[in-house]
Amino acid sequence: MTTIGFIGLGAMGLPMAQNLVARGFSVRGFDLRPAARAALATAGGSDAPSAAEATHGADAAVLMVVDAAQAEQILFTDGALAALAPGAMVLLMATCPPAAVAAIAARVVAAGFGFMDAPVSGGVVGATAASLTIMAAAPMETFATARPILDAMGGKVVHVGEAPGQGATAKAVNQLLCGAHLAVAAEALSLAERLGVDMHVMLDIVGGSAASSWMLGDRGPRMLEETPAVTSAVDIFVKDLGIVLEAGRGAKTALPLAALAHQLFLSVSGRGLGAADDSQVIRAYRNLQGHGG
Numbered sequence: 001m002t003t004i005g006f007i008g009l010g011a012m013g014l015p016m017a018q019n020l021v022a023r024g025f026s027v028r029g030f031d032l033r034p035a036a037r038a039a040l041a042t043a044g045g046s047d048a049p050s051a052a053e054a055t056h057g058a059d060a061a062v063l064m065v066v067d068a069a070q071a072e073q074i075l076f077t078d079g080a081l082a083a084l085a086p087g088a089m090v091l092l093m094a095t096c097p098p099a100a101v102a103a104i105a106a107r108v109v110a111a112g113f114g115f116m117d118a119p120v121s122g123g124v125v126g127a128t129a130a131s132l133t134i135m136a137a138a139p140m141e142t143f144a145t146a147r148p149i150l151d152a153m154g155g156k157v158v159h160v161g162e163a164p165g166q167g168a169t170a171k172a173v174n175q176l177l178c179g180a181h182l183a184v185a186a187e188a189l190s191l192a193e194r195l196g197v198d199m200h201v202m203l204d205i206v207g208g209s210a211a212s213s214w215m216l217g218d219r220g221p222r223m224l225e226e227t228p229a230v231t232s233a234v235d236i237f238v239k240d241l242g243i244v245l246e247a248g249r250g251a252k253t254a255l256p257l258a259a260l261a262h263q264l265f266l267s268v269s270g271r272g273l274g275a276a277d278d279s280q281v282i283r284a285y286r287n288l289q290g291h292g293g
Helices: 013-022 034-042 051-055 068-077 098-110 123-129 140-153 166-194 199-207 214-223 234-250 256-273 278-288
Strands: 003-007 026-030 060-063 089-092 114-117 132-137 154-161
Touching: 003 013, 003 051, 013 026, 013 034, 013 060, 013 123, 013 140, 026 034, 026 051, 060 068, 060 140, 068 098, 089 098, 089 140, 098 114, 098 166, 098 234, 114 132, 114 140, 114 166, 123 132, 132 140, 132 166, 140 154, 154 166, 166 199, 166 214, 166 234, 166 256, 166 278, 199 214, 214 278, 234 256, 234 278, 256 278
Parallel strands: 003 026, 003 060, 060 089, 089 114, 132 154
Antiparallel strands: none
16 A cells, blocks of 8 residues: 545644655655645645545545535545545544544445545654554554555554444544543642642643543643644634533443533634633633633
């Protein structure tokens, strides 16, 4: 497997595609933004003017798109699936609801192609460093065939199971923890701020204690900045925690902490800050406490 059509050259997709190029794969990339396609071409890939031209004759299509609806549009309406080489496979690496992933997989397999459900965790930093955690679900034969592609983008590749949607389920559990950790870190730091404790001192204390978490260590410093650089947007957690809650409803499982975290991110997005760094969920608390932000 050497030729890959890569759809979705966003903040994570572009470095993922560039890492594939660096590992010797022939990559044709498509994105609605010409600048993103040009960046891939500069790295040694090819600029495709459409999704179907990106996947034409390719051995695999990698989709790092916004959501399941966009994946369906690209595969079944825009012609990306039909353009693939016979027997090729689709790797859906976006975060999508498990039920939607299973439905897409059924259509892909019925058309004679392989399918892998392979969402990722690690953000822009992990995508750039090729150190993503990849949660892959596919029959073992498909997984083994796709392993070189996954290894080119990830530092931890886990075979979750053989059924489509199992990777998406694992990602939902991961995002529940990430979103809740981030929201409670913001709550703790906002309390310190309200009580007049030096925020940098407080972060140093909790960051080196049993209270610490990866999200606190990574996002905490950015909560102290007025306009931090964006590594993952508020609206990503609005979407991902929405997927978590959808999965919970489907399983009739109560997820009160996920629901509260979702509301906090949603409140920040509703104030026009959806594109801000997700550390700015702390602004939800500042607003609740009546001192803006």
